């Protein structure tokens with residue numbers, strides 16, 4: 074069934090773009106994994122081909138499925154709070170458990186106990202290629218299952234974007250908005266749990282492996298681990314805020330998010346730590362302090378902007394935001410035009426990008442490879458910003474134009 078109303082414009086270059094991305098994204102991920110462990114560690118240019126069998130281990134599917142099962146079990150544990158999502162087309166609201174931080178703590182306890190009992194965590198680093206292969210295969214199979222499941226879904230459950238009628242495009246973007254298997258909300262679960270927590274676990278394994286190889290982890294490895302743990306911990310602590318993001322409220326759950334959440338995030342976002350294991354970098358305390366300052370500035374902007382908008386959206390009369398200047402829109406919602414959201418139209422992206430820079434700086438400036446995340450993330454956020462602008466223009470019309478007039482810069486003041 075297709076949703077009613079005018080069809081949404083095609084994004085990501087339509088079916089051709091979607092097909093190209095489905096090949097390019099996994100290829101890029103494997104290129105990065107191989108380049109990080111190769112001598113020259115070139116971002117551009119071909120790394121040496123993997124040794125025969127390096128992409129496969131019979132233990133990998135077992136390990137990966139156990140990890141997914143463990144995170145699903147933590148998801149189903151009693152939550153400190155159950156939050157309601159945005160209103161859906163049929164006027165209903167879905168309920169979501171807020172226990173992501175609890176899952177992170179339980180995972181840390183379990184891994185800690187395992188390590189004390191002799192679990193060789195560092196050996197996980199030798200499994201990254203086979204695990205990435207399993208995660209990629211799982212993302213393809215899972216997206217197929219989701220595509221088929223959407224055939225039975227009512228029109229009101231379909232996403233505005235991924236129902237063009239072209240199977241390749243719809244498979245990529247995702248047809249159903251909030252597919253659920255029993256009590257498990259697939260998109261909400263995948264976006265915050267197995268991939269995000271998996272990312273910090275991989276980082277930790279790389280740190281342990283470095284300690285085993287060189288006697289102790291390097292300062293650079295500590296910084297990368299610390300910064301990214303803060304980012305993931307923050308996401309899970311503010312888990313409820315994800316319910317208003319574009320991914321949850323607008324995008325269907327298809328290959329893009331399934332692959333992004335399950336494979337891309339854990340295996341490419343840990344690239345800096347992977348690079349450092351194979352290419353140790355000297356880092357002195359004064360430089361490390363400057364990098365910590367850069368991360369702190371980025372985090373301050375990112376958290377300040379996200380919290381200000383979330384507080385305002387939940388309760389505009391909250392004393393923390395009640396004094397801010399706003400524009401009224403025809404939908405009854407208001408737009409902030411002072412505070413963080415009066416500085417640029419996406420101050421949260423600016424903070425996120427500054428943090429991305431801080432995550433790469435500990436890797437020195439001899440290689441471009443550890444700066445991949447910063448480059449990719451800039452492209453992702455510029456594209457995401459443009460998509461969000463289109464959606465806001467459709468939602469708010471003239472009020473959005475007025476906001477753009479009052480706040481002319483998108484992400485970086487006086488630059489962009």
Ligand SMILES: NC(=O)C1=CN([C@@H]2O[C@H](COP(=O)(O)OP(=O)(O)OC[C@H]3O[C@@H](n4cnc5c(N)ncnc54)[C@H](OP(=O)(O)O)[C@@H]3O)[C@@H](O)[C@H]2O)C=CC1
Nearest residue numbers: 318319320379382407408409410414421422425457461465
């Ligand atoms: N690490 C990663 O890989 C990624 C991280 N992120 C991060 O995720 C976070 C969420 O990003 P994202 O979901 O893209 O978007 P935002 O959190 O920026 O949300 C955009 C929405 O906010 C509302 N909004 C926009 N302007 C205003 C305003 N002036 N006043 C009030 N509300 C406004 C609109 O929705 P409405 O009016 O309907 O409320 C708009 O659609 C960001 O911090 C981003 O950096 C995002 C992608 C990837």
Ligand SMILES: CC(C)CCC[C@@H](C)[C@H]1CC=C2C3=C(CC[C@@]21C)[C@@]1(C)CC[C@H](O)C(C)(C)[C@@H]1CC3
Nearest residue numbers: 098264307308315318320329330332333334337338
């Ligand atoms: C593989 C493709 C190129 C694109 C895939 C994009 C996804 C990897 C990202 C889309 C939005 C994301 C968000 C986060 C992680 C990356 C993905 C899934 C996020 C969970 C990271 C932590 C943040 O604090 C957040 C605000 C909760 C993020 C929400 C969006």
